């Protein structure tokens with residue numbers, strides 16, 4: 247893969263899953279081959295892409311415990327070029343089940359590198375959707391990733407949480423993954439009626455500078471309706487403001503590749 | 507205390523913290539003595555009530571590891587009658603630090619019962635704000651609680667998550683806390699422009715019947731602005747639709763006490 251990206255933020259409901267689904271879709275529609283790995287026991291990325299998060303066979307949990315190969319857990323989504331390794335609720339047991347495994351933080355990395363040499367290289371990008379925490383699943387994702395994408399909801403509690411997030415990233419970088427870098431910070435759920443949104447925008451750009459994407463995802467009801475139809479917003483309503491912002495984000499994301 | 511309530515939902519960003527802050531405030535303003543325990547390492551309930559989530563002394567983490575008594579960790583908030591045991595980020599280390607303690611799920615319960623006989627009985631209600639997960643901190647809260655309050659955002663992913671939440675509650679009930687019951691389900695962030703909101707409302711009432719509060723919290727920008735001023739929305743703007751809904755919820759909540 248050209249780059250494995252972990253989409254992370256320990257704050258809940260900031261748009262991690264919505265970003266994974268729609269950025270991955272926008273890139274696939276531009277002809278990139280993309281894989282989404284749903285690392286959240288809630289399985290929202292899985293159902294948002296129209297697949298079952300109750301699948302006893304093809305789930306990332308079975309891959310992590312060695313019951314299934316990663317390759318055989320891959321499903322095609324309804325979007326050509328966009329594949330998925332889905333999640334199911336068994337994943338919530340993984341932390342307890344691997345309590346005695348000193349190397350458990352490396353489980354996902356080893357699977358992606360080991361098979362990466364041959365099979366995963368077909369993907370331009372692999373996006374890992376993380377749960378709202380900094381516990382084992384997110385740590386596994388940080389260890390396995392080349393880069394990070396941080397959705398940041400333009401509201402106070404989310405802005406507050408960013409300090410803790412950056413500290414965790416730095417700790418993982420130093421101890422477990424020196425190559426890890428922030429690819430970008432994406433402002434989400436921007437509400438123009440709320441002056442707080444612009445304040446968070448300004449604060450984020452002051453702190454993260456040009457790591458903050460120019461593209462900002464607006465609050466748009468269509469983005470929350472699409473998953474109830476099991477499809478990305480770009481398929482559900484490609485002309486709404488939410489879809490357009492993810493298409494613009496995909497262009498900005500691609501242009502990052504050609505930067506030095 | 508008349509009742510210890512855990513405010514839970516493993517889905518992120520559904521309004522757990524906003525509900526704890528504003529329901530607790532509304533009850534205190536009606537003359538009830540209320541304690542909030544912030545059990546989320548993010549410390550949003552703590553900062554939303556204007557306190558520091560960086561306090562090395564008075565934090566629920568120090569109480570749980572036995573370094574401070576619960577009584578001495580209590581702070582008064584700016585709302586008369588509303589007290590707080592705040593959180594700080596050290597709490598995220600608790601699960602790893604107590605990995606060898608077979609009774610760790612009971613830590614919070616023992617502290618509240620042991621001191622409850624004398625000190626905590628002054629509180630009409632104790633509200634415990636939980637992180638977006640079903641791991642140790644939330645389990646501790648489920649074990650310690652008499653009742654549950656479940657904020658349910660009227661959007662698809664949140665509705666999906668409710669099945670997993672109910673299963674977890676049933677498991678804890680059977681194994682660890684037979685007296686546990688759902689006090690109520692609160693529909694939050696209801697957006698009248700989004701037909702999905704009414705669908706989730708109808709679905710929730712079909713499933714949970716009269717456990718769903720009649721009061722529904724609307725999406726209201728003031729609720730997300732208030733924490734940036736370190737105050738509950740009821741103090742920031744008591745006439746906005748968000749504040750009014752939490753005042754109505756407090757009345758509905760109180761009237762539940764006199765039901766058989």
Ligand SMILES: Nc1ncnc2c1ncn2[C@@H]1O[C@H](COP(=O)(O)OP(=O)(O)OP(=O)(O)O)[C@@H](O)[C@H]1O
Nearest residue numbers: 258259260261262263264378464465466470518661
């Ligand atoms: N820009 C937007 N406008 C309106 N609704 C949105 C937007 N982005 C996401 N949503 C909705 O907001 C809710 C939270 O988004 P999402 O589930 O993607 O966040 P998350 O960070 O993955 O949450 P979690 O922390 O629980 O994993 C969902 O119901 C989603 O459909």
Ligand SMILES: Nc1ncnc2c1ncn2[C@@H]1O[C@H](COP(=O)(O)OP(=O)(O)OP(=O)(O)O)[C@@H](O)[C@H]1O
Nearest residue numbers: 258401518519520521522523524638724725726730
């Ligand atoms: N009714 C509402 N209208 C508008 N914004 C709201 C409303 N309720 C909560 N918010 C805002 O939405 C965001 C998520 O709410 P909140 O933090 O209370 O959810 P949570 O369930 O506690 O999240 P977490 O899972 O991260 O603990 C916050 O920025 C909050 O200020």
Ligand SMILES: [Mg+2]
Nearest residue numbers: 262263286290
């Ligand atoms: Mg998610």
Ligand SMILES: [Mg+2]
Nearest residue numbers: 522523546550
């Ligand atoms: Mg919260």
